Amino acid sequence: MPDSKAIFLKDATVNAADGDQRAFIRKALGGYYTNRDLQKARYRDWERARDAASLAKWSAVNDLANVLEKFTANFERNGGVVHWARDAAEARAIILKIAEDAKAKAIVKSKCMTSEEIHLNDALEKAGYGVVESDLGEFIQQLRGEAPYHFVFPCMHVKREAISELFTKHLGTAPTDSPEELTMIARRHLRQLYVDADIGITGANFLVAETGQISITENEGNARLTAALPRIHIALSGIEKVVNNLDDLSVLLPMLATAGAGQPMTCYNTLYSGPRKKGECDGPEEFHIVLLDNARTRLLSDPEQRDALHCIRCGACLNVCPIFKNIGGLAYGTTYQGPIGSVITPHLRGLKQWNHLSGASSLCGACTDACPVRIDLHHHLLHNRRNAAKESPTLFDRAFHNGFNFVIKRPWLFATGGRIFRATLPLLQKLPLPYMGAWMKTRDLPKAPSQSFRDQWKNQNV
Amino acid sequence: MSDARSDIFARIREALKVKAPKPHLKTDANPGKTSTVAKPWLPDGGETADASLTILAEQLAKLKAVLIRVPDKAAAAKAVAELSAAKNWKKVAFHGHELLRPIAASLPCETWEADASFDKQRLEGCDAGITTCESIVAQLGSILVSSATSGGRALSVLPHVHVVVAEASQVVPDLGEALALAKARHGDQMPSMLSFITGPSRTGDIERILVLGAHGPKELYLVLIG
Ligand code: SF4
Numbered sequence: 001m002p003d004s005k006a007i008f009l010k011d012a013t014v015n016a017a018d019g020d021q022r023a024f025i026r027k028a029l030g031g032y033y034t035n036r037d038l039q040k041a042r043y044r045d046w047e048r049a050r051d052a053a054s055l056a057k058w059s060a061v062n063d064l065a066n067v068l069e070k071f072t073a074n075f076e077r078n079g080g081v082v083h084w085a086r087d088a089a090e091a092r093a094i095i096l097k098i099a100e101d102a103k104a105k106a107i108v109k110s111k112c113m114t115s116e117e118i119h120l121n122d123a124l125e126k127a128g129y130g131v132v133e134s135d136l137g138e139f140i141q142q143l144r145g146e147a148p149y150h151f152v153f154p155c156m157h158v159k160r161e162a163i164s165e166l167f168t169k170h171l172g173t174a175p176t177d178s179p180e181e182l183t184m185i186a187r188r189h190l191r192q193l194y195v196d197a198d199i200g201i202t203g204a205n206f207l208v209a210e211t212g213q214i215s216i217t218e219n220e221g222n223a224r225l226t227a228a229l230p231r232i233h234i235a236l237s238g239i240e241k242v243v244n245n246l247d248d249l250s251v252l253l254p255m256l257a258t259a260g261a262g263q264p265m266t267c268y269n270t271l272y273s274g275p276r277k278k279g280e281c282d283g284p285e286e287f288h289i290v291l292l293d294n295a296r297t298r299l300l301s302d303p304e305q306r307d308a309l310h311c312i313r314c315g316a317c318l319n320v321c322p323i324f325k326n327i328g329g330l331a332y333g334t335t336y337q338g339p340i341g342s343v344i345t346p347h348l349r350g351l352k353q354w355n356h357l358s359g360a361s362s363l364c365g366a367c368t369d370a371c372p373v374r375i376d377l378h379h380h381l382l383h384n385r386r387n388a389a390k391e392s393p394t395l396f397d398r399a400f401h402n403g404f405n406f407v408i409k410r411p412w413l414f415a416t417g418g419r420i421f422r423a424t425l426p427l428l429q430k431l432p433l434p435y436m437g438a439w440m441k442t443r444d445l446p447k448a449p450s451q452s453f454r455d456q457w458k459n460q461n462v
Numbered sequence: 463m464s465d466a467r468s469d470i471f472a473r474i475r476e477a478l479k480v481k482a483p484k485p486h487l488k489t490d491a492n493p494g495k496t497s498t499v500a501k502p503w504l505p506d507g508g509e510t511a512d513a514s515l516t517i518l519a520e521q522l523a524k525l526k527a528v529l530i531r532v533p534d535k536a537a538a539a540k541a542v543a544e545l546s547a548a549k550n551w552k553k554v555a556f557h558g559h560e561l562l563r564p565i566a567a568s569l570p571c572e573t574w575e576a577d578a579s580f581d582k583q584r585l586e587g588c589d590a591g592i593t594t595c596e597s598i599v600a601q602l603g604s605i606l607v608s609s610a611t612s613g614g615r616a617l618s619v620l621p622h623v624h625v626v627v628a629e630a631s632q633v634v635p636d637l638g639e640a641l642a643l644a645k646a647r648h649g650d651q652m653p654s655m656l657s658f659i660t661g662p663s664r665t666g667d668i669e670r671i672l673v674l675g676a677h678g679p680k681e682l683y684l685v686l687i688g
Contacts, residue, residue, distance in 0.1 A: 221678020
């Protein structure tokens with residue numbers, strides 16, 4: 001069993017039994033459901049708006065080479081520098097080189113899941129740079145030394161008492177149980193760090209080919225400050241984030257906010273095109289973008305699941321997922337949690353080690369219904385299960401399917417087997433069944449019916 | 463060894479040799495000019511100027527931003543001066559714009575034209591920043607600022623309070639129109655930053671409880687003339 005699977009099973013078992021924590025997560029998401037429904041109701045046709053959003057991403061992803069070429073040409077025309085990274089190591093090397101050339105000391109970051117994907121903080125800290133996360137949730141997770149729990153709400157699982165203790169320990173502030181006071185502590189602490197930082201690192205939510213702008217969505221204003229005050233701005237983005245034009249944003253920006261956080265629009269949606277222009281009083285002198293592949297082209301080459309690249313990382317599929325709500329985000333052990341993470345991680349990191357995530361679904365389809373760009377999430381989980389069974393079937397898979405095949409083609413054997421099974425079921429209920437341990441721990445076998453379905457059908461009085 | 467750029471492009475071209483079907487759509491949506499095609503499906507931004515203003519007022523109230531409507535420039539100056547006195551501002555930074563200079567002159571405190579001699583440390587010490595804007599989106603309650611109309615990048619986000627002074631004619635119904643207007647106005651010379659500000663800065667990171675003033679302004683005022 002790969003480690004990732006063993007860890008997943010252990011964490012999932014522990015978390016699912018923690019009723020307190022589950023109730024806390026349910027409560028935290030309660031307000032989201034209400035606000036999301038209120039905002040959705042303002043759409044005159046949410047379903048068609050989803051179609052438009054889906055088409056906007058589909059047309060860019062399926063013409064990726066041309067759209068990327070256009071984006072980078074315009075980005076350079078605006079005075080920015082484009083870097084390409086085939087994998088995580090190349091992306092880290094590029095960013096380290098920029099920092100080294102700039103003789104930087106302090107780096108401030110705003111929330112960027114792609115940087116989690118490439119483990120950027122570790123690399124920067126090892127090289128001796130001070131790195132501080134400025135998004136409140138990420139800042140808290142950085143102090144806790146823990147990965148984000150949810151890629152939109154990074155510390156939604158942490159109670160205020162724990163945050164207060166954390167701040168007392170690291171920042172020496174007085175304990176408080178007010179979320180407002182805790183937020184102000186972080187605000188005061190981070191202010192001077194923005195002013196002093198040499199480099200600001202951000203992600204990008206959309207890359208606009210038509211104008212060469214990048215679009216960043218955030219609520220706190222920390223990305224605004226990160227891209228305003230330091231001398232150098234580096235944006236790190238996956239290559240799939242491109243859209244054709246500004247027009248597409250008129251659908252995607254509001255839908256991202258409504259689906260993901262139940263807002264009409266996220267507080268700051270900012271378009272950046274290049275470093276400080278002539279005549280502008282502030283802004284960075286250099287603007288770099290690092291465009292990352294890191295196995296995205298592998299996902300692109302699977303036409304059946306290519307639409308997983310349409311994801312705008314709103315987090316809606318996590319918020320509605322019964323599995324996420326019960327086992328929590330950390331159990332996944334992935335950068336991207338929840339249904340979308342379970343779909344793409346096997347592509348990005350290997351099906352063999354990560355196929356267990358395809359089973360982390362009840363196939364209820366809540367994720368697919370929630371997705372603003374209509375990614376067929378729960379079917380993709382099935383597709384991954386099928387692909388894994390094809391690619392590297394386990395001994396059990398093979399024995400089971402061969403056996404099933406053999407029996408189902410022989411009706412007399414099927415009937416005899418059924419009779420034996422019905423007769424021995426009361427006995428089986430008392431025995432520990434191989435392969436069924438985890439399942440049986442919380443479940444009982446049903447009572448055996450007196451007749452098989454086929455007999456019942458034959459004997460019915462219609 | 464080939465470089466990363468050509469490698470990635472080769473991988474993309476190879477991957478796209480197999481076509482993916484068009485997404486399975488529930489409706490008859492067509493690709494094309496998204497803002498026109500999708501406009502009737504998105505939240506309403508108002509058909510007339512009056513309807514837009516009504517929607518704008520509702521949205522701003524929900525966002526906890528404050529809308530102050532005034533008949534003319536003199537009244538705008540008076541409104542901002544009253545605000546300044548009530549909130550006891552000591553230092554106010556403003557964007558060097560003909561609409562804003564007389565307003566700044568009428569304030570009962572120290573004022574500073576931030577873009578004329580930019581200094582981030584000094585800006586950090588200001589109680590409020592006053593700017594103009596590109597346009598205002600009724601549909602979502604968003605105010606579009608840019609590095610050209612708002613004294614650069616930091617003035618509209620670093621001080622604790624942000625005051626926007628605008629003419630009522632700058633209100634547009636929806637996001638699509640605001641973007642089209644910015645494109646028409648700046649062409650391929652876009653300001654290096656364009657930002658839709660939708661309410662005061664906020665976070666829900668602690669137990670998903672809403673707190674205003676995370677890193678950006680805690681208070682947002684829109685003074686609308688006319
Ligand atoms: S898959 Fe869809 S719902 Fe999930 S994060 Fe991506 S865009 Fe949002």
